[in-house]
Amino acid sequence: MATLSQLILYPIKSCAGMAVDTARVSVSGLQASGVHDREWMLVTPEGQFLTQREFPRMATIVPRVEEGALLVSAPGVAVLRLPLARPDAPSTLRVQIWDDFVEAADCGDAAARWFGEVLGTPCRLVRFPGGGARPTSTKWTAGAPSSARFADAYPLLLIGTASLEEINFRLRAAGRAAVPMDRFRPNLVVDGLDPFEEDYLAELVCGDIVVKPVKPCARCPIPAVDQATGIPGPDPLDILQAWRTKAVLDGAVCVGMNCIVGGGAGGELRIGQVLETSLSF
Known part of the structure; x- marks a missing residue:
C-alpha cells in the first residue's frame, strides 16, 4: 500500500525546503x-537564474511563512521579511530559466542586498x-x-522512500556515508513502493487528485x-552511475520522476494519505 509520507515546497528556487502536513494541489x-x-x-x-549548482550556500537560506510574510533566514544575517501581499504595480525584470523567459x-533593492550579502555575489530576488x-x-x-512556476521542468517531483534506501545500501557497500532525502529535493515522498517503482507508474490517485509521472529526473x-x-x-552520482542511467535521456543519471497533475487541481494532499497506484505497462 502506497502512502504519502512527506510533502515539501521550495518557496525560493534552490533554497531550503518547507515541509508541510497538508498542501493544495494546483496545475503548477x-x-x-x-x-x-x-x-x-x-x-x-x-536576469539569469541561480541555483545550488553554482552557489551551494543557497541550501542554507531557509524560508518560512509567518503572519502574512515570507521570513527568510541564513547564518550570520538578520531575518528578511517579504510581505506575501503583492504591490499594485510591481517593478518587473525579464528573467531566464533554461530556455524560458x-x-x-x-x-x-533591500532583498537584493540581503541575498547578495549571503551569496557574496550581486543578485536580485524575483x-x-x-x-x-x-x-x-x-x-x-x-x-x-x-505548467510550472520556476521549477526546472514539471510541477511535481516524486521519489519513493525505498529508492533512497536502495541508494544508501549501495553507498554504504562502497564505503560511503548514507544521504538524506533532502539531497534529491522531492515534493512528494511515498512509502510502500518497491525501489524505483515510481519509474514505472502510470498514475497515483488520491480521491479526485491524479498525479502522473511523466519524465525521469x-x-x-x-x-x-x-x-x-x-x-x-562526495557526489553520490558516481555510485548511481553504475545502474541509474537512462538511455532515453542520453545516459543521464536519474532519480525520481517529474510529474504533472492529471486531475483534481484544487484538491488537498496530506501526510498519511493512501495513494492508489497503477503501472504504465
Whole structure:
C-alpha cells in the first residue's frame, strides 16, 4: 500500500525546503500557507537564474511563512521579511530559466542586498507573476498540457522512500556515508513502493487528485551538497552511475520522476494519505 509520507515546497528556487502536513494541489505545483512551490527565484542582475549548482550556500537560506510574510533566514544575517501581499504595480525584470523567459516581479533593492550579502555575489530576488503560467514541455506528457512556476521542468517531483534506501545500501557497500532525502529535493515522498517503482507508474490517485509521472529526473551535482550546511561533499552520482542511467535521456543519471497533475487541481494532499497506484505497462 502506497502512502504519502512527506510533502515539501521550495518557496525560493534552490533554497531550503518547507515541509508541510497538508498542501493544495494546483496545475503548477503545491501550495501551502499562502505560498507556491518555486514562487520566488534568485537571478543575476541581468536576469539569469541561480541555483545550488553554482552557489551551494543557497541550501542554507531557509524560508518560512509567518503572519502574512515570507521570513527568510541564513547564518550570520538578520531575518528578511517579504510581505506575501503583492504591490499594485510591481517593478518587473525579464528573467531566464533554461530556455524560458518570464516577466517576473522584482522584489526590490533591500532583498537584493540581503541575498547578495549571503551569496557574496550581486543578485536580485524575483517573484513569479500572480495569475501567470509557464507552460511545460508536452514532449513527455503525450500532449497533455501542464505548467510550472520556476521549477526546472514539471510541477511535481516524486521519489519513493525505498529508492533512497536502495541508494544508501549501495553507498554504504562502497564505503560511503548514507544521504538524506533532502539531497534529491522531492515534493512528494511515498512509502510502500518497491525501489524505483515510481519509474514505472502510470498514475497515483488520491480521491479526485491524479498525479502522473511523466519524465525521469536527470540529476545534476546538487545531491552532493549537504543541505544543512551548503557544503559540497562526495557526489553520490558516481555510485548511481553504475545502474541509474537512462538511455532515453542520453545516459543521464536519474532519480525520481517529474510529474504533472492529471486531475483534481484544487484538491488537498496530506501526510498519511493512501495513494492508489497503477503501472504504465
